[in-house]
Amino acid sequence: xxTAKAKFQGKLQSDEIYIKLAEGKIExxxxxxxLNELMFDAPVSGTIYGTLLNYKGAxxxxxxxxxxxxxxxxxxxxxxxxxxxxxxxxxxRPVILPEGVEALEIGAxxxxxxxxxxxxxxxxxxxxxxAGYTIVNDVSVPHESVYRPAIRQKARDGFCPVGxxxxxxxxxxxxxxxxxxxxxxxxxxxxxxxxNLIRPIAKxxxxxxxxxxxxxxxxxxxGVPENAPLAKAGDQVRIEIEGLGALExxxxxxxxxxxESQ
Amino acid sequence: MRRAKVAYAGAIHxxxxxxxxxxxxxGRIVEEQAVxxxxxxxxxxxxxxxxxxADHAAELSFKAPEEPLVFLKGPNTFIGHRGxxxxxxxxxxxxxxxxxxxxxxRPARNVKREEAYEYxxxxxxxxxxAIRDYLENYYRPNLRVKNRDTCTPIGPWxxxxxxxxxxxxxxxxxxxxxxxxxxxxxKDMVFDIPYxxxxxxxxxxxxxxxxxxxGTPKGSVDTKVGDEVITEIEGIGRxxxxxxxxxxxxxxxxxxxxxxxxxx
Numbered sequence: 001x002x003t004a005k006a007k008f009q010g011k012l013q014s015d016e017i018y019i020k021l022a023e024g025k026i027e028x029x030x031x032x033x034x035l036n037e038l039m040f041d042a043p044v045s046g047t048i049y050g051t052l053l054n055y056k057g058a059x060x061x062x063x064x065x066x067x068x069x070x071x072x073x074x075x076x077x078x079x080x081x082x083x084x085x086x087x088x089x090x091x092x093r094p095v096i097l098p099e100g101v102e103a104l105e106i107g108a109x110x111x112x113x114x115x116x117x118x119x120x121x122x123x124x125x126x127x128x129x130x131a132g133y134t135i136v137n138d139v140s141v142p143h144e145s146v147y148r149p150a151i152r153q154k155a156r157d158g159f160c161p162v163g164x165x166x167x168x169x170x171x172x173x174x175x176x177x178x179x180x181x182x183x184x185x186x187x188x189x190x191x192x193x194x195x196n197l198i199r200p201i202a203k204x205x206x207x208x209x210x211x212x213x214x215x216x217x218x219x220x221x222x223g224v225p226e227n228a229p230l231a232k233a234g235d236q237v238r239i240e241i242e243g244l245g246a247l248e249x250x251x252x253x254x255x256x257x258x259x260e261s262q
Numbered sequence: 263m264r265r266a267k268v269a270y271a272g273a274i275h276x277x278x279x280x281x282x283x284x285x286x287x288x289g290r291i292v293e294e295q296a297v298x299x300x301x302x303x304x305x306x307x308x309x310x311x312x313x314x315x316a317d318h319a320a321e322l323s324f325k326a327p328e329e330p331l332v333f334l335k336g337p338n339t340f341i342g343h344r345g346x347x348x349x350x351x352x353x354x355x356x357x358x359x360x361x362x363x364x365x366x367x368r369p370a371r372n373v374k375r376e377e378a379y380e381y382x383x384x385x386x387x388x389x390x391x392a393i394r395d396y397l398e399n400y401y402r403p404n405l406r407v408k409n410r411d412t413c414t415p416i417g418p419w420x421x422x423x424x425x426x427x428x429x430x431x432x433x434x435x436x437x438x439x440x441x442x443x444x445x446x447x448x449k450d451m452v453f454d455i456p457y458x459x460x461x462x463x464x465x466x467x468x469x470x471x472x473x474x475x476x477g478t479p480k481g482s483v484d485t486k487v488g489d490e491v492i493t494e495i496e497g498i499g500r501x502x503x504x505x506x507x508x509x510x511x512x513x514x515x516x517x518x519x520x521x522x523x524x525x526x
Contacts, residue, residue, distance in 0.1 A: 049405075071400065073398070075398055075400050077398065077406050079401055079405075080401075080406075081401055082334040082335075082336055086468075120513075147399055147402060151309075151332045151334065155334070155465075157371075157466055211406050211410045211411065212338045213411050215337070
């Protein structure tokens with residue numbers, strides 16, 4: 001049984017819950033529930049920062065292009081981006097496919113949730129500043145170039161499902177050894193592990209907080225594995241991260257979303 | 263109306279300008295130097311524009327872009343009027359950027375340019391410092407250049423929209439140690455305020471408290487530790503900032519005296 005924090009729809013505060021992942025059961029205030037009996041809100045409220053090209057395979061895919069224009073050199077420091085507040089979405093809520101876009105990239109990211117003000121951390125004690133971990137679906141409109149910030153591709157409403165909960169840090173023995181799996185309509189479409197991170201979690205936290213403070217409740221994404229699966233309208237997307245559970249969302253076209261809300 | 267947020271006598275207060283002094287919400291009238299100025303409101307999602315003045319783009323050897331070059335900033339980077347901004351010891355080129363900040367007043371989605379100002383609540387000034395040494399060509403300008411702690415002074419005032427009849431015709435000036443180093447006018451923006459609101463709201467929702475930093479004109483110069491940098495916009499105010507060094511943050515080599523203390 002693992003301890004986690006969840007935010008349920010209609011409640012202002014977060015609740016402490018106990019999860020039995022294998023059985024799909026949750027204990028809350030002494031009562032037992034099945035997963036699908038509960039309606040989750042995103043469990044986070046701080047700023048969400050993504051990390052670009054932190055999977056070895058993602059950088060390798062760019063290959064020699066990193067030495068050519070417009071990049072001209074391999075990245076030196078962590079490359080970050082922000083998933084702004086309008087993008088935050090919750091477990092089992094739809095992600096809307098914008099008109100004129102055929103499919104969305106599903107970015108399976110480990111979300112590192114910050115527990116207290118973190119400035120210029122040392123790698124040795126960086127993990128002490130982590131409150132826990134969550135699953136983040138860093139959704140993007142497919143784009144090849146990473147030269148300019150991808151606001152139009154990454155910052156659309158609802159493009160960042162988070163959850164269903166935050167598993168407390170102590171429950172995860174080694175955040176640098178977690179399998180991530182993406183299923184679309186039940187088919188396994190991507191498998192990777194945080195063992196493939198260029199900057200493992202503690203190192204990433206140290207290098208990021210060297211120039212910017214992370215505050216309690218902020219979330220730093222460890223990175224998105226290469227070859228992000230694509231999801232079309234109607235597709236059921238499930239991201240599993242070892243020890244954390246699964247985050248599920250359906251992709252809907254704008255038309256389908258309107259019908260659903262009627 | 264010009265509104266500020268300040269710390270005074272053990273609490274944080276809203277305040278308005280009153281005959282060159284500040285009147286706190288609780289009625290106290292205090293000198294503007296007697297308070298600690300905070301950002302005048304809590305910035306939510308903050309958009310910043312790169313290369314949005316043609317003369318500045320040329321100065322950096324870029325063509326003005328065909329689509330707005332937008333990047334985002336996090337809450338860690340903002341500080342108030344009369345604040346201190348850290349210049350790391352190892353950098354060669356750190357420059358200020360005087361920018362008109364447009365504050366969004368209500369949710370905006372698919373707004374047409376003709377209606378754009380209906381979604382604006384007011385304006386302030388931002389100094390969007392950049393440290394060019396850290397530029398890399400991935401999601402450029404990268405956050406290490408543009409989202410550093412202390413590197414975005416904002417304020418002093420939130421100025422109501424109705425006090426600024428034409429935000430697209432305001433002169434901007436930056437002074438370093440009293441000398442004018444940057445001059446421009448908001449009329450020279452490549453993408454004006456209504457365009458930016460139409461553009462951003464065409465693919466995402468803008469919310470109350472979101473801010474658009476509209477870019478900076480030509481005139482970037484390197485600033486050094488000890489420099490006083492004032493970014494000024496006509497009708498909006500003067501935002502004062504001081505550049506400080508690593509030593510204040512306990513970064514870098516331990517001073518000789520301290521080192522000898524430690525060994526004894």
